[in-house]
Amino acid sequence: MVEFGFRTDFTLVNFGQSSYPRNFSRPGKMSLKLFAFTGVYGVLHNPQAQITDDPNNEWEDRWYDLRPLRTEGQVEEYAALIAAIPMGFGLEFGLGKGWIFGVEGSWRATFTDYLDDLSGMYANPDFLSPLAEAISTQSNASVLEAINDPAAGSLGNHNYSEGGTFRGNPETNDSYGTIQFTMTRVIDTRTSFERALDHIARKR
Numbered sequence: 001m002v003e004f005g006f007r008t009d010f011t012l013v014n015f016g017q018s019s020y021p022r023n024f025s026r027p028g029k030m031s032l033k034l035f036a037f038t039g040v041y042g043v044l045h046n047p048q049a050q051i052t053d054d055p056n057n058e059w060e061d062r063w064y065d066l067r068p069l070r071t072e073g074q075v076e077e078y079a080a081l082i083a084a085i086p087m088g089f090g091l092e093f094g095l096g097k098g099w100i101f102g103v104e105g106s107w108r109a110t111f112t113d114y115l116d117d118l119s120g121m122y123a124n125p126d127f128l129s130p131l132a133e134a135i136s137t138q139s140n141a142s143v144l145e146a147i148n149d150p151a152a153g154s155l156g157n158h159n160y161s162e163g164g165t166f167r168g169n170p171e172t173n174d175s176y177g178t179i180q181f182t183m184t185r186v187i188d189t190r191t192s193f194e195r196a197l198d199h200i201a202r203k204r
Contacts, residue, residue: 006039010037012034016032030094038085038086040083044080045115048066053134070128070132073127084108086107107176111173113168121160122158122166125160
């Protein structure tokens with residue numbers, strides 16, 4: 001997945017610094033900034049999978065792109081470029097000399113249900129390519145036995161049936177979250193005159 005776009009930060013709390021924490025002339029001065037953010041992102045995504053259930057060694061041992069396979073029998077491929085709305089909170093700690101340590105948590109609400117290639121029902125294998133059929137479901141008795149969880153259901157819960165078997169939840173779009181840690185150094189762009197004024201102010 002590759003993200004790109006725009007976001008806006010809203011400062012909620014700002015301790016120890018009236019402006020962005022440059023602190024070039026005051027080493028060691030601490031500051032704290034709490035902020036929230038939102039925006040608009042574009043996300044390029046390309047779900048892939050391997051074939052693990054291959055008793056006859058029919059397929060290569062590699063990752064396959066799922067979108068062109070239309071594993072749910074779609075008439076057209078779902079979009080590779082989707083929109084997402086990021087929402088989150090972050091903290092920035094000014095450490096002095098222009099150094100800033102940051103941490104933020106973000107949740108992305110997307111406008112697709114195919115981020116993981118799963119959305120609707122298992123497709124009739126008669127209308128799938130051999131590769132799409134092999135990769136659309138790889139559940140078998142051995143897999144369910146290894147999971148050993150009643151919530152996994154029976155083998156019939158993971159294969160096509162004439163009455164329709166849900167592969168995903170088409171009622172909701174996909175979303176995902178991230179946690180990010182940053183260490184930033186703000187570049188000192190002051191002129192020699194501004195630095196002289198700061199030096200005089202510190203002596204007063």
